[in-house]
Amino acid sequence: MESVWIDLLVVFLKIIVILAVALGVGAYLTWVERKVAAHIQRRPGPMVVGWHGLLQPIADGLKLITKEDLFPRYGNRFLYNLALVLALVPATLVFAVVPFGPEFEVFGYKVKPILTDVNVGILLVFGLGSLAVYAIALAGWASNSKYPLIGSMRKAGVIISYEVAITFAVMGPLILAGTLSTYEIVQSQIEQKLWYVWVQPIAFVVYMFSLLAETGRIPFDIQEAEAELVTGFTVEYGGMKFGIFPLVEWYIEVLTLSAIGVVLFLGGWSPINIPFVGFVDPLFFLGPLSPYVWFLLKVTALFLFILWLHWTLPRYRIDQITEIAWKVMLPLALFNIVITSIIAPLIW
Amino acid sequence: MVKRMVSKPLSWIERLLFIDFIKGLSVTIRHAFSRTITTHYPYEKLTPPKRFRGFFGHKVVDGNEPQPAFDEWVERFNIQVEYGKSRCVVCMLCKRACPVPQLFEIEGKKLENGKRVVSVFNMNLMLCTFCGFCVDACPVDCLFQSDIHETASYTRRDSILDLETLEKIGRDWQMRREHEPDRIWIDDEQREKLWHENDLRLPEPEARGRHEW
């Protein structure tokens, strides 16, 4: 009986920590993005509010919260607000299955730094990921306006196409790991002394493309497309309601999918990998903190890479995006599965 | 000569290895680690070049009038010249040259000694296009355009320059910038930020003195 209480307490603590980290980091990623974009474009970026604009996200948040709440005439208020919830909740829920590091002991009690190590973790990720399409479709529909409608239809089309590609893409690592649990996947990569990106480059490329498409980052940001659709489905949202969508799409989702990408392909919290030989840890002096730092570093690197892409490339057209999904990405992913499932049993 | 622009399709190697993306990414990363070029307005400000066409002003009589034009016009219109006051001779040429003449409101008055002097000179800058035709037309180098460009105000009234304001701007200008050489711009730190990568070395100004147009 006592252990149940302790379990609950631990879970509760984990939830608080993860939520605080996810939302706080999500907000501060706006600052990171603005700084990165600015320096790529030879500007200093936010500089006025706080040291190098560090308080800018708070100022922005305050501004957005104090803005008037506008609502389009003849819109559907219930669905309009529901879309927000549907956008925010599934995106943050994904953090439940992100393993941040290896198991450790506190007062003789074993703690896994993952909220729930369910053995269908990856399935949960993509299940929740595809819920995002509801949020966007509802947001577009409930706004009763033409631009949001077009934007949301575009986004729905993209998500549906890339949901398929991404699911098949992660099949490769899953076959190699032989499990759906995120924690176990990292463990098996450590045991096999192999980051799966080395043997699954195709899957990784497909995964990255799908990540960009699902989160609406350039070159796939057609649902926003400020030049054509003036930020698409968020046109009729104002104040913090408007702020939530990009926050979720561009930061929290990118963060979760990068984390999952790190788990699947880059060995989670493991240090630098030499294929089939072992791991080299230049950060050994950090002791037990080293895995967390590694995980953080990898996610940050992936995030920065995505930003780098975002601020370099132009964007595709909707038909080209779906065309790539069905004609290039899906066959590639399927091919990858076939190859993997033929070769993997031979080696392992 | 006609130059045909041709484009060949991407090769397979470029496609497979994402060479095109890598090229672009290399450019952006190089820029990301270069110096920023922006001016941090309003904390830092550029100095406008001397030729800048900003707010108007009246130069005042200080002994540097263009001669003999000034004396001729003073004689022609029988103007009372007063040291430290506007050089205006009420010839109305600025109003004639202006594409929107309604913006000028110029009146002269007769003094007791029979001479004339400008009494009203209002410019409604809400109508102004800042083209500088009036400056070209001014025969006595009185009306000019200063480097004042931060002109936002709370009321429409502030956009009407009256004689007093014009003279004030003029005196200020004659003190600050009148004697600068006619140079494309003054090197300052802010401009240096932008032009740093161009290795620009402006030659030292040749002659100091008034420049006329």
Added chain:
Amino acid sequence: MPWAKEKDFIDLKERFSGLEIKELENSTSLHIEKGKLIELLSILKEEKGYKLFLDHSVVDLKEVLEKEKDWRSLTSSGLVAFPEDRSSRFQAFYILYNVEERKKVIVKTRTDGTLPSIEKLWFAGKWAEREAYDMFGIRYEGHDNLVRAFLWETYPYFPLRKDFPLEGIPEMDLPSLNEVFLGDPLEGTMNYERKHTLVPTLEDLEITEKKRLKKKAQIVLNWGPLHPGTHGTMWFLFDLEGERIVQCDVILGQLHRGVEKLAENEMYNQFLVYTDRMDYISALCSNQAWVVAVERMLGIEDLVPEKAKYIRTMMSELQRINSHLLWLGTYALDLGAITIFLYAFKEREKIMDIIEGITGARLTISYPRVGGVRMDLPEGALEVIKAFIRRFPKELSDWERILTRNRIWLRRNKEVGVLTPEEAYYFGATGPVIRGSGIPYDVRKFEPYDAYGEVEFDVPVGEIGDCYDRYLVRIEEMRQSVRIIEQCVKKLEKLPKDAPFFAEVPKERKVKLTLDGIGLKVPVGEIYSSGENPRGELGFYILSTGGTKPYRVKIRPPSFYNLSAYPHLMRNRVVADAVAILASIDPVVGETDR
């Protein structure tokens, strides 16, 4: 001068009985009756090779008909078709160009209110006719959809007619404009009028919209008037089937200021100010085109000092780079490559610095003057320009590394918005648009003005006329501009420092030429003179009755006619292509609307 000669049309005299051919100093015109107009135009197009439609508009002769002196001077110089006809109030003119033989001709006819439509011959004519209908109330027979080009459908007046007052007719109360707190601080002379000229209501706009487009598909998307993708205040109507555009039309006029009406009431030099505000991104080129037109009319083109010519050429090439940089930035921005926008603006800022230092203004420059330029170059100007052009090609190839071979860029631009050469003529396209279609039509080469005849440069042309070709052409044009600037700088360095920069006209010519242009009289005559703007051929048709103000100025706005191809290019494309095609045409609203 690149005008057709009388002998070119001798054979037409037999086929058309009433045809008159007038070869004047600055123009060659064919006078034809209204009934035979279409026949003559189609022969000129099919047989004589005058395929490129430049301009069409109308002159209201009301004031001339009323003033005997003006009428006599106009008719005696052969500027009016059929001078015996004193009842027809309007004179229509069509300006055509023969690209192969590099010849222009004006076709003139008289009318009192109706004209046959040339829509079948040149689509651009459809837009020109809409404009003439809007401004003069000319009815066009056989026109597909005769609506007002700029003003709203229920507007009761025709503003370019001579009996419409310059200030407009104040008849509307707009209380919000006159609302003031604490009394009126501007009580007195310098104030806005209490009554306002007509302003469209929402119902008016709805009628306007409905008249443009009959809905065929699912939804009509109002793309604009205020939309970041439209590069200004343009109002597009897309009839959408899904995301596919079934039909499309453009409602212009949100920025209409009546520049042509203003031109009739301004002195020649003062009108410079308005040319600044037409194509506000390439103000200097517009200035130059206007100034050259007036100089040609005065016949003092060869009196303009060499220094002024080279300065003008150099500055307008700088302006061309400036304008193309804005195009590149917004084009990339529209297609999602936001960073290029900032890079382009970085270089643009440098050009702005240069222009600001030389002329005193960044955007509305008004630097050239009839007879020269306003001021000599300041100290250090040439050094700065040299420093700029030394670095600029490097930056340009940087951007090309990001875009030109990028697979996304290629897919977004290749085979999108294809304009074939025949279509380019049909839509009256000029500038990079027609060059993208493979026709090397460049006014700088075909009809050199200022120092363009003396500098070397290439004219880039595209292959098939898609967005990608137009992109390549504009990028190459920037390189060529750098070449021209280099040559100009070299020449200017050789010229002595105190060389004149303003023309001195001998006394016997009786041309009063001053910097401010007060009292400059232009002899009776007409001219169509054009300059190569970054967006295409900016032409000025000027009709003078010998006063200080022109009688009629028709501006040929390049982006107006380039834009007329837009509905055609948009057919069966998706919304995402709308931005790509629009940005590759690169219209500027200040110019389309004037």
